[in-house]
Amino acid sequence: MSRYRHRRTLLWLLVPYLLFVVAIPFVNRIDPVVLGLPFLFVWVLIGVLVSPAAIWLASRGDPLFAANEPEATDVD
Amino acid sequence: MSTDATVAVAIFAVGMVGTIALGILAVRGRDTDLAEWSVGSRTFGVLLTWVLLAGENYTSFSYLGASGWAYGYGAPILYLVGYMATGYCMVYLFCPMIWGYAKRHGLISVSDIIAHRFRSPAFGALVAIVATIALLPYIQLQIQGMGLVVSAISYGHIGLKTAFVIGFVVTVGFVLISGLRGSAWVSVLKDALVILTILFLALYLPLHLFGGYGELFSRIRETKAQWLTLPGHDSPGLGVGWFMSTCVLNAVTFTVFPSFVAGYLGSKDANTIRRNSAFLPMYSLLLLVPMMLGLAALFVVPKLETSDLALLTMVTRELPGWLVGLVGVAGALSAIVPMAVFMLCIGTMWGKSVLGLGRDDPARTKRMSQLVVFVSGLVALAGALALPNALVRLSVLSYEGIAQLVPAVVGGLLWRRMTTAGALAGIVVGEAIVVPLALGGHDPLLGINAGLIGLLANVLVNVAVSRAWPAADAGGGRFRRSAEVRHEPAGTLQ
Numbered sequence: 001m002s003r004y005r006h007r008r009t010l011l012w013l014l015v016p017y018l019l020f021v022v023a024i025p026f027v028n029r030i031d032p033v034v035l036g037l038p039f040l041f042v043w044v045l046i047g048v049l050v051s052p053a054a055i056w057l058a059s060r061g062d063p064l065f066a067a068n069e070p071e072a073t074d075v076d
Numbered sequence: 077m078s079t080d081a082t083v084a085v086a087i088f089a090v091g092m093v094g095t096i097a098l099g100i101l102a103v104r105g106r107d108t109d110l111a112e113w114s115v116g117s118r119t120f121g122v123l124l125t126w127v128l129l130a131g132e133n134y135t136s137f138s139y140l141g142a143s144g145w146a147y148g149y150g151a152p153i154l155y156l157v158g159y160m161a162t163g164y165c166m167v168y169l170f171c172p173m174i175w176g177y178a179k180r181h182g183l184i185s186v187s188d189i190i191a192h193r194f195r196s197p198a199f200g201a202l203v204a205i206v207a208t209i210a211l212l213p214y215i216q217l218q219i220q221g222m223g224l225v226v227s228a229i230s231y232g233h234i235g236l237k238t239a240f241v242i243g244f245v246v247t248v249g250f251v252l253i254s255g256l257r258g259s260a261w262v263s264v265l266k267d268a269l270v271i272l273t274i275l276f277l278a279l280y281l282p283l284h285l286f287g288g289y290g291e292l293f294s295r296i297r298e299t300k301a302q303w304l305t306l307p308g309h310d311s312p313g314l315g316v317g318w319f320m321s322t323c324v325l326n327a328v329t330f331t332v333f334p335s336f337v338a339g340y341l342g343s344k345d346a347n348t349i350r351r352n353s354a355f356l357p358m359y360s361l362l363l364l365v366p367m368m369l370g371l372a373a374l375f376v377v378p379k380l381e382t383s384d385l386a387l388l389t390m391v392t393r394e395l396p397g398w399l400v401g402l403v404g405v406a407g408a409l410s411a412i413v414p415m416a417v418f419m420l421c422i423g424t425m426w427g428k429s430v431l432g433l434g435r436d437d438p439a440r441t442k443r444m445s446q447l448v449v450f451v452s453g454l455v456a457l458a459g460a461l462a463l464p465n466a467l468v469r470l471s472v473l474s475y476e477g478i479a480q481l482v483p484a485v486v487g488g489l490l491w492r493r494m495t496t497a498g499a500l501a502g503i504v505v506g507e508a509i510v511v512p513l514a515l516g517g518h519d520p521l522l523g524i525n526a527g528l529i530g531l532l533a534n535v536l537v538n539v540a541v542s543r544a545w546p547a548a549d550a551g552g553g554r555f556r557r558s559a560e561v562r563h564e565p566a567g568t569l570q
Contacts, residue, residue: 020158021323025320030297036290037293040305047158048157048364052355055165059351065347068346070173
């Protein structure tokens with residue numbers, strides 16, 4: 001797994017998991033209603049907008065992105 | 077025929093002829109060798125990779141099933157945008173690595189990657205067969221989806237079965253000749269039409285029918301509140317646990333889903349895939365529209381017999397013929413593009429991994445692949461015409477069945493000590509858990525996606541077997557160059 005060490009910005013990739021897995025039990029509700037939308041739908045909308053940003057942030061500061069190289073494999 | 081119907085059918089006909097022409101012209105002036113036909117010579121930039129991968133996510137299911145689920149169940153359909161977000165994280169992490177491995181060794185499909193990694197053409201052939209069983213129902217679903225779209229937008233003037241045949245002819249018409257590049261260019265047309273029509277519907281319909289989204293949702297809150305949270309209205313156990321486990325399972329499945337792999341193997345470099353993994357989750361915004369409109373249909377066309385027609389029934393009732401025609405072309409292309417890539421993908425897997433058993437004769441492989449493309453389309457068409465439900469029942473298995481290939485493909489490349497026996501044992505145990513649960517109606521099991529349960533068992537068995545019976549010299553000379561391996565006899569799978 002050495003090809004994933006020293007790439008700390010990859011931690012941003014946890015954000016979509018927090019939004020769509022970890023948080024789901026807490027956001028599965030109708031209230032509070034925001035701009036007429038029930039809360040679960042608001043949460044999903046936020047998630048859809050935030051996730052691409054998180055993945056983009058992961059690529060900033062990723063040395064393999066800067067080098068445009070694929071990860072090496074453990075076997076050939 | 078009414079004026080609206082005539083206009084809609086005429087626009088649809090022009091769209092289909094244009095599609096075949098665009099698909100065929102896409103490869104004008106290029107070599108038509110195996111690498112070009114199967115993976116576009118690995119030259120696609122961000123745009124073509126984007127439309128190909130988006131085509132995988134935005135199929136005719138988005139028009140039919142997404143609005144149909146929203147209409148029938150409500151909130152559970154949101155899983156579709158959830159797993160897309162988590163899925164693209166996995167794409168960022170693992171797909172450039174798989175792409176790099178395939179490029180170094182000239183591999184063109186998942187089965188080809190497995191055959192090479194485990195030095196076992198027989199293992200590759202087995203994977204090709206498993207993947208085909210998973211993909212065929214999807215082709216049939218798309219043909220049937222196309223039938224529903226076309227008969228709806230022609231106001232019933234084009235019959236279901238005629239529409240099935242049109243879908244088959246148009247798809248085969250370009251994919252045999254122009255392969256992945258043709259599919260990508262047809263995707264460009266498809267995406268342009270989908271984005272335009274969906275944005276229009278998103279803005280126009282709720283405003284026209286309810287006065288806005290706030291009004292729509294306040295009506296749902298008053299009378300249909302069950303639809304607004306998990307597990308939704310009358311759903312088969314699609315609760316919070318199912319939502320969470322499905323967002324985890326489907327995300328890892330993205331990386332190896334055979335037709336998705338075909339899409340990203342065509343990329344020209346690693347960053348094309350990484351950039352797309354940031355752009356593509358935004359496409360989910362478009363997926364939210366048919367879901368909202370499915371909810372709107374609860375009030376506009378209540379008591380539909382086929383919930384899948386929730387969106388299209390509203391469209392034909394509320395919009396002029398020319399717009400219905402455009403929606404029809406967009407919906408039909410949303411069936412044709414994934415169908416083309418599914419068929420291409422089955423063709424390339426069989427041509428090289430099953431019928432060729434790893435033999436290195438690209439010209440012959442391509443001819444075999446084209447034959448299999450045609451046959452697989454024919455099988456799906458026959459299924460749609462004769463047994464509309466039998467094959468489709470298998471589609472509940474597709475994602476969860478394909479998920480069992482993740483440890484062998486992704487894990488196999490990350491962990492050199494994984495043995496053929498370990499990978500194979502893992503897949504067998506995983507499928508043995510998933511298949512009976514899914515076909516027996518026990519999925520989700522105790523609120524958890526059955527595919528995830530299978531995947532966990534799969535990984536445990538894989539690691540245990542690989543460690544208990546390690547390959548003799550796993551650390552050193554076991555891995556040779558691809559050129560040498562091709563001369564090995566078939567059947568190293570023991």
